[in-house]
Amino acid sequence: MGNILCIYLFLHYCFMATLAVTAKNLTTDQSALLQFKSHITSDPHSVLAYNWSISNPICNWVGISCGARHERVTALNLPFMELGGTISPYLGNLSFLVKLDLSYNNFHGHLPNELGQLRRLRVFSISNNTISGGIPGFIGLLSKLQILKLEFNDFSGTIPDVLFNVTTLEALWSHNNNIQGSISPEIVKLTRLKIFYMASNLLSGSIPWSSIYNCSLLQVFRLGDNSLSGSLPDGLCNRLPKLEWLTLTYNGLSGQLPRSLGNCSEAVVYSFSENKFTGLIPQNIGNLSKLTWLTLNSNNLEGEIPEEIGNLQNLQHLYLGFNSLTGVIPEEIGNLQNLQHLFLGFNSLSGVIPASIFNISTIIRINLARNNLSGYLPSTIGRRLPNLEILAIWSNELTGTIPTSITNASRLVKLDLSINSFSGLVPNTFGNLKFLEWLSLDSNNFATESPTAEWSFLSSLTNCRKLKTQLQDQGQHSY
Incomplete structure (x- = not known):
């Protein structure tokens, strides 16, 4: 009996000691959070003002989660609270913290x-604060960190090499800051990396592809709006088989687009606009059945548009403008029945406009301006375009009359048919376009011998209550 009593007393002592330690540790967490609260200078919704009080159990405070096992604070979640102030160093005392979210x-x-x-x-x-200074080196000490979100702040300086010691890192969002310097080959250590998003910074130098190949799980690689140079390697898709997003817009990249781009079978977005790429558009891009964005605007690409692009059944955005593309517009583009934006303007394309383009019911914007396109507009134009808002085909060599069916595209906001060779009478049905804000018809060969018809056309425009501009200045056009 005495032994049983001793065991009972021992267990009771251990239990009470555990409660005392837990209470003490919770007191430490509470103190750290109250110190954090004291650094808050703006709490417009009184999120913390009344709820974060010693009269309430700490695990019931707004934004606080506690672990069931140790009853310690494991998460501090206060996004979208409009809190203002500085980050208290006492948060470092929350030794069981697994998640810290102070975004927005x-x-x-x-x-x-x-x-x-x-x-x-x-x-x-x-993310989405105004934190300044460099990316702190202490991040290299967070040996279990998986997700790091620093975007939309005022971080500056370079990417510290110690960041690449966090081999557990899976996602780094640090876009829209002022981070400069190059991407270190030390990125080779991040073998679990899936997302690397550092667009809209001041990064320079070449991309260390041979090191990035070690990040074979990479799905999102976004470096647009920097000052990067170099070219795309031939084996890119073979070494990064899970790549979904590759966005490199607004950089100084050059060379040819590698044929292997057609091997990224998971690709959803390819965005390479505003660079110095040359050569042809790879035909096998048509293999990418999941692709929704293909933007190659403002490069030095030449040759014809591959008809294989018509295989991209999920494509929603096709931007090939501001290049030196030649040949005809492939009829197969009409197969893209999910297409919303088509921008082929500012090239040297010739031939007729395929009627199939005007059968894409999802399309919102068509820009074919500044090419050498000829022939008539199809007589059915507008009848299958319920979502079309912008049609810009100015500065071409189009002839014939403007079909009255064009005004069946009832959601048109901008229509620019100027600098062509259209003839005949201007349709008097433009008044049906209730949303029209911009209309440009100048520099054509419209008939003027019928004052009645001209008056009928002008009178119809009074129904276009939103119409602001009927352009006569050839220097201004809708894009």
């Missing part, structure tokens, strides 16, 4: 180095 607030100043003590942290999001 008004925090400013630097991130305190004490956050490097959060060795259990897996998710760290401080």
Whole structure:
């Protein structure tokens, strides 16, 4: 009996000691959070003002989650609260914290180095604030970190090499900052990386593709709006088989588009506009059955548009403008029955406009301006375009009359048919276009011998209550 009593007393002591330690640790967490609260200078919705009080259990505070096992604070989630102030260094005392999300607030100043003590942290999001300074080196100490979100802040300086020591990292969002320098070959260490998003920064130098190939799980690689140089390697898709998003717009990349781009079977978005790419558009891009965006605007591409593009049944956005493309517009583009935006303007395309383009019911914007297109507009134009808002085919060599069916595209906002050789009478049905804001018909060969017809046309425009511009200036056009 005495032994049983001793065991009972021992267990009771251990239980009470555990409660005391838990209470003490929760007191430590509470103190850290109250210190965090004291650094808040703006709480317009009183999120913390009344709820974060010692009269309430800490695990019931707004934005706080506690672990069932240790009853310690494991998550601090306060996004979209419009909180203002600085980040308290005392947050580093939340030693069981797994998730820290302070995104979409008004925090400013630097991130305190004490956050490097959060060795259990897996998710760290401080996006959409005005945090400044460099990307802190303490991030290299967060050995379990998986998701790091720093986007839309004022971070500057270079990417610290210690960041690449966090081999557990799966996603890095750091776009829309002022980060400069090059991408270090040390990225080779991030073998679990799936998302690398550093668009809209000041990065320069070439992309270390041979190191990035080690990140074979990479799905999203977005580096648009930087100052990067170099070219795309031939084996890119063979080495990164899971790649879905590849966006490199607004850089200084050059060379030819590699044929292997057609091997990224998971590709959803290819965006290479505003670079210096040369040569042909690879035909086997037509193999990418999941592709929804293909933007190659403003490069130095030449040759014909591959008819294989017509195989991209999921394509919604096709931008090939501002290049030196020649030949005809492939009839197969009419097969793209999910297409919303078609921009082929500012090339040297010739021949007739395929009637099939005007049968794409999903299309919102068509721009074929500044080419050498000829022939008539199809007599059925507008009848199958319920969503069309912009039609820009100015500065071509189109002839014939403007079909009255064009006004069946009832959602038209901008219509620019100027600088062509259209003849006959202007349809008097333009008044049906209730949303029309921009109309340009100048520099054509319209008949003027019928004042009645001209008056009928002008009178119809009074129904276009939103019409602001009927252009006569050839220097201005709708895009």
